[in-house]
Amino acid sequence: MNDHSGYWDPLPAARTAADIPVPEAVPNLALTLPHPETYLTGIWAERNWRNVPGPFYAADTDTCWTGRMAAPDHVVYDDATGQEIVYRQPRNAVEVDRLLYAAWTDPLGGYGWDGDQHWTPDSVRAWWRERARLREWATDLRVAWSDHSDPYRREAATGLSDLLLHLDGELEADLRLYLHRLEERRPPPRPVERLPEPRPRDRGSSGRPGPNPLRSHSEVTPHRSAPPQGRA
Structure with a gap:
């Protein structure tokens, strides 16, 4: 679903993905994905x-x-933990189905889909400022895995190459659209509450302020007039 900014929201497609055939399922075995709530249980x-x-x-x-x-x-692997990483968000319904299939095959239910509830414009910008750290990690690991004897690591290195292309290519534009989306979903600022103007204190016929209503009667010092001047 595209909003007027051009951002495509993948969540409506994900919510209606229950009971769809599993992509590239085992031949002659009818498999369908359950509702995403049953397996997208990752913790932010x-x-x-x-x-x-x-x-x-x-x-x-x-x-x-x-x-x-x-x-x-959409997915690469962490070399330190072996866990999976989403390096590209889905941009159409077919890509949503593929990513859901990846999440469904994870027996720990470690994928999540509530990122919109946690990302803020400031945290997205902070993540982008640290992209050099991501680039360094992906570059070093791609070199280490490209000539590895393990074919799975060599295949994983191709994903790191794609991550680097995405990082230096379309990702910035994607994040600009996502930022616009987050900005639009911000709650409106609360109106500034103005304190009532203080009421002017009553003045007597002499023009002097009257007694402070917050002070007790005993605290009010009575006015004493000056003694009359003596006669020469």
């Missing part, structure tokens, strides 16, 4: 910092490296 506080801003993220996932089998254009 446990997400990997490398996940790009957006509604979907990977947190405490399994380490079996199944995510790229379902969504190679």
